[in-house]
Amino acid sequence: MPLPLKDRFTTPNRRPRWRWWVGTLVILAFWFVGGTILSLVVLPWTGVDLEGFFVEGDMFTSFPSWGFLLFALVSFIPLLLGVLVSYRLILGVKLRRLFASGVPFRMWRVGWGALVWIAIMAGPAIVAVVLSPEQFQTNFDWQAFLPYAVIALLLLPIQTTAEEVFFRGWLIQGLSQRYSNIWLLSLASGLLFALPHLANPEAAGALLPAMVGYGMVGFALAWVTVRDRSLEIAIGAHAANNLFAALVVGYEGGALPAEAPLVSSGEVDWAIDNLLSILLIPLFIVLSRWGYTKRQAPKALNASQ
Numbered sequence: 001m002p003l004p005l006k007d008r009f010t011t012p013n014r015r016p017r018w019r020w021w022v023g024t025l026v027i028l029a030f031w032f033v034g035g036t037i038l039s040l041v042v043l044p045w046t047g048v049d050l051e052g053f054f055v056e057g058d059m060f061t062s063f064p065s066w067g068f069l070l071f072a073l074v075s076f077i078p079l080l081l082g083v084l085v086s087y088r089l090i091l092g093v094k095l096r097r098l099f100a101s102g103v104p105f106r107m108w109r110v111g112w113g114a115l116v117w118i119a120i121m122a123g124p125a126i127v128a129v130v131l132s133p134e135q136f137q138t139n140f141d142w143q144a145f146l147p148y149a150v151i152a153l154l155l156l157p158i159q160t161t162a163e164e165v166f167f168r169g170w171l172i173q174g175l176s177q178r179y180s181n182i183w184l185l186s187l188a189s190g191l192l193f194a195l196p197h198l199a200n201p202e203a204a205g206a207l208l209p210a211m212v213g214y215g216m217v218g219f220a221l222a223w224v225t226v227r228d229r230s231l232e233i234a235i236g237a238h239a240a241n242n243l244f245a246a247l248v249v250g251y252e253g254g255a256l257p258a259e260a261p262l263v264s265s266g267e268v269d270w271a272i273d274n275l276l277s278i279l280l281i282p283l284f285i286v287l288s289r290w291g292y293t294k295r296q297a298p299k300a301l302n303a304s305q
Contacts, residue, residue, distance in 0.1 A: 003180040009101045009229040010176035011093045020174045023086035027166060030082025035075030046071045065257035066147040069246075072255075073155035080162035083170050098169050100230040103293040113224070113236030116287045118244060120280050125249045129262055136249075137263045148259045152246040160238040167193045167218065168225045168234050176226075186222040193218030200255040202268045209270030216277045217241075223285055228292040237284070 046067030194214035203210035250260035
């Protein structure tokens with residue numbers, strides 16, 4: 001039996017379908033057009049070799065690592081703004097509803113999501129470092145790492161939050177106007193989340209395994225969002241995942257420059273990664289339940305939204 005609208009992760013009242021479609025187009029315009037413009041605006045301050053960037057077309061090696069990170073991540077600021085503008089002005093719904101529907105949004109659960117994700121998903125990486133240290137480069141460069149770390153700490157949480165409010169916020173709430181099945185919503189979100197990530201360098205030549213891998217991550221983050229009717233856990237887990245990859249254990253040839261203290265020198269083994277995800281994602285879903293609101297929010301809270 002479908003859940004009533006008030007018990008779903010969506011707007012308090014149904015919004016006309018055209019508003020969702022127009023809002024989606026506005027968001028994509030903010031992301032692709034606004035993001036490109038903003039990246040080009042900051043380009044002169046990234047330490048880029050302009051001749052290599054424009055003439056030779058060698059985007060990745062034209063930048064210092066911190067500069068490429070800045071160039072890439074500022075493009076997500078318009079995505080975040082686009083979702084907020086569309087939700088508030090086109091849908092006409094208060095922004096707190098985007099982050100939590102009929103339940104309180106608590107920062108401690110954002111931290112809990114980050115902690116659970118690191119404990120579960122980063123565990124295999126730490127085990128690999130201990131058991132096979134020869135697979136990791138340790139030629140750590142503090143001078144390159146410090147500015148890179150500053151940019152990562154400032155902008156990666158913005159990037160991951162922007163993706164969450166779009167893929168787990170806007171898109172799931174739009175689909176939840178019509179559907180309430182957690183499996184359907186999580187599968188749809190996982191698929192949509194995987195598609196843009198197929199452009200990452202590590203997905204080259206392995207599109208199907210990469211789609212499965214990114215899809216499972218999107219599925220997990222969507223599941224906890226629909227279950228909790230809140231983005232708390234997803235925001236924390238996604239930020240923790242990207243910060244860990246940038247600042248602790250990274251890998252060569254990925255979307256992020258490899259400036260972490262430990263860097264895997266081999267290609268991504270999608271078969272092993274996907275097998276681990278199949279085993280560990282259910283554990284993440286179970287452990288992240290702690291503290292989620294089981295009962296319906298008080299009527300006074302619903303009325304205020």
